Amino acid sequence: MELHQLTDNVYYFQTSVNIGYVQFTEKTGMLIDAGLEDQTMKKVLKKLDEKGLPLTHLFITHAHADHYGGAAYLQKNRQVYTIAPGFESAILQEPMLEPLYLFHGTNPIPEWRNKFLEGKPIHVDLELKGEGVVERGEIQFRTIALPGHSYHQFGVMTNDILFAADAYFGKDIIHKHGIPYIVDAHLTLETLEKIKKLPCKGAVPGHGSYETDFLETIEENIKVHHQIEAMLFTLITGESAGVPFEQLVTKACTQKGITIRNVTSFMLFRTAVTAYLTKLMKEQKVSFQIRDNQLVVESSFE
Numbered sequence: 578m579e580l581h582q583l584t585d586n587v588y589y590f591q592t593s594v595n596i597g598y599v600q601f602t603e604k605t606g607m608l609i610d611a612g613l614e615d616q617t618m619k620k621v622l623k624k625l626d627e628k629g630l631p632l633t634h635l636f637i638t639h640a641h642a643d644h645y646g647g648a649a650y651l652q653k654n655r656q657v658y659t660i661a662p663g664f665e666s667a668i669l670q671e672p673m674l675e676p677l678y679l680f681h682g683t684n685p686i687p688e689w690r691n692k693f694l695e696g697k698p699i700h701v702d703l704e705l706k707g708e709g710v711v712e713r714g715e716i717q718f719r720t721i722a723l724p725g726h727s728y729h730q731f732g733v734m735t736n737d738i739l740f741a742a743d744a745y746f747g748k749d750i751i752h753k754h755g756i757p758y759i760v761d762a763h764l765t766l767e768t769l770e771k772i773k774k775l776p777c778k779g780a781v782p783g784h785g786s787y788e789t790d791f792l793e794t795i796e797e798n799i800k801v802h803h804q805i806e807a808m809l810f811t812l813i814t815g816e817s818a819g820v821p822f823e824q825l826v827t828k829a830c831t832q833k834g835i836t837i838r839n840v841t842s843f844m845l846f847r848t849a850v851t852a853y854l855t856k857l858m859k860e861q862k863v864s865f866q867i868r869d870n871q872l873v874v875e876s877s878f879e
């Protein structure tokens with residue numbers, strides 16, 4: 578885990594999931610996200626202590642376990658005032674909601690409740706409704722609503738640096754994922770267009786590296802989303818009787834060279850594929866139909 582310094586008072590810990598850090602004053606500082614588990618947080622705290630950097634606040638961008646799994650350990654060991662977007666806060670306080678929604682509301686069996694889907698619950702002191710400036714005593718920063726990858730994801734902007742959470746991925750990473758996890762393709766693309774216009778001098782994605790010239794990476798993300806959408810549309814229009822939904826998930830993953838290795842991973846791809854389909858549905862290009870007791874995706878064109 579490497580600690581990179583971006584400005585006088587802005588840093589990030591580069592790991593498989595990046596963790597941001599902002600020092601506001603001599604005595605106040607905030608982490609942006611908390612990593613996957615206790616072990617990650619232990620390393621972060623050790624490094625902050627070594628450097629004499631204060632830690633008084635925690636901001637969680639969205640309720641995915643790889644971003645908040647280390648937060649329970651932090652809250653147990655340090656006094657941190659925790660801030661998160663409202664809807665995400667509901668999941669941070671009741672993390673079983675994630676395996677529950679991925680498995681269609683079925684009470685999840687233990688193997689579906691693994692550390693990648695469900696972190697330990699944390700408390701949230703301040704639940705944010707809309708984006709904007711957060712000001713509390715000595716701390717001040719701006720939140721940017723970045724929905725699409727998760728329902729109520731917020732990024733943080735401070736000292737002209739954007740912590741973009743999972744609104745976009747580093748180039749290698751988005752290609753490695755094949756089909757990135759999103760919950761809404763329309764919002765994902767809107768969010769990417771929004772980031773392009775933000776007045777910042779550099780950005781840190783949740784997965785990838787800090788870049789000053791990040792527009793190219795954003796364009797690559799946009800291209801990938803459009804390609805997946807087009808691929809799904811072609812798969813659907815190629816079958817006059819439509820494609821059974823689960824078969825479409827399989828076909829899309831196979832075409833992208835993905836090997837699904839476990840049940841929870843299938844559910845994540847299933848959600849992402851659905852998120853592209855709902856965009857196509859809103860544009861009245863495809864629809865869900867029931868045929869012979871099967872959920873089928875059909876083209877809306879003759």
Ligand SMILES: [Zn+2]
Nearest residue numbers: 639641726743
């Ligand atoms: Zn995420």
